[in-house]
Amino acid sequence: MNTNSHSMVMLRRNFKHIARNPTSVFNAVLMPVVMLFMFVYMMGDAFNVGVDYIDYVTPGLMLLAVCYGLGSAATSVNSDMTKGIINRFKVMDVSRGAVLTGHVVASLLTNLIAIGALIGVAFLLGFSPSASFVDWLGVVGIVALLGFAAGWLTVALGLAAKSPETAGLAAVPLVMLPFFSSAIVPAEKMGPGVRQFAEYQPFTPIIETVRGLLNGAPSSSDAITAIAWCVGIALVGYLWARSTFNKRA
């Protein structure tokens, strides 16, 4: 048996979890869609962003959808840790990382389902991107990269947390970050302090990259910053998760 087959066994396990506890996926899929309705119908007219608000907010909500799915991933990793299942795997000499890879991939796939649903609903509400096929590939690439990076960071948070409850809480900043970015309104419309934060935090370049791609006018400087952030987050998350996984018993 090699690492790959162990990872597949773990992934199968994570899918069974999702299938048997569909509330978490339901949340991850439904919540962004609800937000889409809320922002477009209730508040959309109040924001003047220069373009159709749905075209502005959909890319932002896509990232929010990624983050929204993370809470349940953190909780499920943590319950594996605190209930001793991870220790069981470690003593059985299960490939290091297979358990974690299973969680990351499951979280990533949940993300993609949620974003698929979100984009579908957005189209029904009049979303009209001018992206080419290649631009769309770029969108999928960036979103998947973010899901992967945030997934590893979430797994690390989940491993480090004392209990499933605190693990869920630890992911809250990740869920909040998109609100303090250009996801909902442009950063330049925010108050001082928040504006600077929004301009420099990782989600703004990532969202602007996605937005640019969907408008058919991608900005390469945003894209480079976005990719750098994602790679950095992934690396930190991965190394942190690995060391916590090896240390904690």
Place this chain on the structure above:
Amino acid sequence: MRNSAIAVSGLRKAYGDKVVLDGIDFDVAAGSVFSLLGPNGAGKTTAVNVLSTLMKADGGTVRVAGHDVATEAKAVRAAIGVTGQFAAVDELLTGQENLQLMVDLNRRVNSRDGKRVVTELLERFDLVESAQKPVSTYSGGMRRKLDLAMTLIGNPRIIFLDEPTTGLDPRSRRTMWSIIRELVADGVTIFLTTQYLEEADQLADRIAVLDQGHLVAHGTPDELKRQIPGTHVRLRFTTVSQLDAAARLFTDSTRDDEALALRVPSDGGTKSLRALLDRLDEYSLSAEEFSVHTPDLDDVFLALTGRTTEAAK
């Protein structure tokens, strides 16, 4: 020693400033049951974690199945099975799926044998009826059984059981004990931690008492009991006057007026018992009830550490 399954010498482990294991030595013979006994927080789980390769020791050497846990962790893992303090089962999976998961992850079991092994374990642990139900519906006793069944996949020859019966009702505890005895009969070496003195007494060939990072005693259950004085004869009388007379006769005794009983220190041997009975006879005293009390492990713990175990109460 060739026939020792576990050999530990000078084992030290600290978390920051807090020393949890402070130079521990012991040896577990292959095919025997060794019990590490101690109250909560004594360091039992830490010992299991180090011995089972989950944690690195700060000092000393540990060899399990002839392999060094620090440098040959893989070989150690191939030889052992561990059932932790909390039932490490997957609640969202069914009992059968949990066992199948272990088969899928085990490098020593091929998938053809796997199905048979799963069925056998479900039967052996009396879990056939609930095999298709999610583990979240299982009782505490069933979870522990499933947990142990999962540990047995791959047929490990050394099994670590960290407080296997904590939190179980008396009946489930007995079931667990009989399962452990079956394993021993198969020649499996068992390393058992427990805070229940009775459990160690029931199962273990050798017991080590762990207290605040030190082994304060080590031996067979009987040896431990003999280490402390306190064997006594209990005599119960029918009247106060008889109790008074007997108390005058055995000056080193302690009396319990309420029960009309007298505790007379004795080594429990036949010679001294006969002498005691002769003495009673000589003074025409007859006790309603006569019994010899050897101290249980609770008394041992109290005598060795000067404290009672909270858990034993």
